[in-house]
Amino acid sequence: MVRRLTPLNPELARLASAQRGFLTVAQCRNHGLDHRGVARRIASGWVRVDEVVLDTTPDVGSDxxxxxxxxxxxxxxxxxxxxxxxxxxxxxxxxxxxxxxxxxxxxxxxxxxxxxxxxxxxxxxxxxxxxxxxxxxxxxxxxxxxxxxxxxxxxxxxxxxxxxxxxxxxxxxxxxxxxxxxxxxxxxxxxANGLAESQLETWARLQCHDAGLPPPELQVAVHDDAGRLLARGDLGWRMPDGRWLIVEIDGRSVHERAEALLADRHRQNALVGTGRVMILRFTADDLRREGYVPGVIRAALRVAMGLPAGHSATA
Known part of the structure; x- marks a missing residue:
């Protein structure tokens, strides 16, 4: 006959929650859970991390x-x-x-x-x-x-x-x-300059620097005809005709949510609708492809500057 576990002491349960699922052996003992009680919990799913720490939620995911x-x-x-x-x-x-x-x-x-x-x-x-x-x-x-x-x-x-x-x-x-x-x-x-708002923006900027691209402006403010701020672009290059080439780096944890995608689309439409902005969008996966992000930016700058094939925009 399998012996059912008694509910965990409420104070001990709150402590485990506050400690991200962990308890110490001493904490268990101080709340009335002796070594036999701990052993039964381990048999039912807890994990003994070491001689001090117990994991009550070992399957919390891989975030x-x-x-x-x-x-x-x-x-x-x-x-x-x-x-x-x-x-x-x-x-x-x-x-x-x-x-x-x-x-x-x-x-x-x-x-x-x-x-x-x-x-x-x-x-x-x-x-x-x-x-x-x-x-x-x-x-x-x-x-x-x-x-x-x-x-x-x-x-x-x-x-x-x-x-x-x-x-x-x-x-x-x-x-x-x-x-x-x-x-x-x-x-x-x-x-480092403190202007980036995520690590992806920093890494994109460093890749562009290493590729010899002209240094971008960061957090570029784009306004409508009435002077109202529409958005700030992560990285931007001013093109010879006065327009901006804006580069947006989309973080997976934020920009893949449905509401974020909708907001991004509205924002991009507003920017492009000014007639003064070109937009390139990249993701974390794009940054992992060696040379890809600066290569695309270089090609866009070359076209904007009217350079013939074989010439490149460099600093």
């Missing part, structure tokens, strides 16, 4: 943002009460864009040691974000430097500048002296 936040939560619980999420994990908690698809989320005790007592990151001043303790954004960026390539670093700097979490790249350069990854910041940091 990258959900997965990142759960990784951070697990690291915090494993490090113990009062732990600090550091580096990339702390930036994920803040909603930073441009993060690597996968990374090793880390959390440390206030002393700067991990769950094993090994020295890790110097923590310094901390803040509370969403109920979790994190370092300042400049410190978290510096902690992340060794794990970032150019595309991710510039996108994350754009986020920090755009949101006002970082005053300037020079501030970060000063703080990073003598730290791991400082050379990367010195080499690539100047490419």
């Amino acid at each position: 990258p943002q959900v997965r990142r936040l759960r990784d951070v939560e697990r690291a915090l619980l494993r490090a113990g009460p009062g732990a600090v999420a550091v580096g990339l994990g702390s930036l994920a908690l803040r909603g930073c864009w441009g993060l690597p698809h996968r990374f090793d989320a880390k959390a440390v005790r206030r002393t700067g040691t991990d769950a094993r007592g090994s020295a890790q990151h110097a923590v310094g001043r901390t803040e509370i974000v969403g109920g979790r303790r994190v370092p300042s954004v400049p410190e978290a960026l510096i902690q992340s430097l060794p794990h970032l390539d150019r595309l991710h670093l510039v996108a994350m700097l754009d986020w920090a500048l755009h949101t006002g979490c970082l005053a300037s790249v020079d501030e970060l350069l000063s703080l990073s002296r003598g730290r791991r990854g400082a050379r990367r910041l010195k080499e690539w940091g100047h490419e």
Whole structure:
């Protein structure tokens, strides 16, 4: 005869929900769920992550943002009460864009040691974000430097500048002296300007730069004949006849929703209807095709400039 599970203690259930599906063995014990009760839950679907943490919702899906936040939560619980999420994990908690698809989320005790007592990151001043303790954004960026390539670093700097979490790249350069990854910041940091509104815009701009295209204007304001703002284009090039070539980068999570597609269509019709705008639209998948986005833009600029075949628009 299979023994039915009793309902989970309501306080413990609320705690698991607040901790993105995770509980610690100690939390279970403190709420009346002993090792035999935990074992029965594991037999019914819970997963023992390690000697400290239990996962009560192992089948929550594969959304990258959900997965990142759960990784951070697990690291915090494993490090113990009062732990600090550091580096990339702390930036994920803040909603930073441009993060690597996968990374090793880390959390440390206030002393700067991990769950094993090994020295890790110097923590310094901390803040509370969403109920979790994190370092300042400049410190978290510096902690992340060794794990970032150019595309991710510039996108994350754009986020920090755009949101006002970082005053300037020079501030970060000063703080990073003598730290791991400082050379990367010195080499690539100047490419961030804080005008992008997503990592895809940053990556499109960098691809165009690397391809030798003229630098675009960013967040180009387009007005109707009455001077009313119709929209802002992600990237724009002013053509010889005074028109704009506007490039729009569509993020999958936003622009594939039906209401977003409808709004985009109305917006595009309004822009093209002015007679002063040409529009090219690209997606994240387009950016993954090496050379595709700058190649299409170059061809459009060449036609707009009246250049013969074989000539290209370059900076």
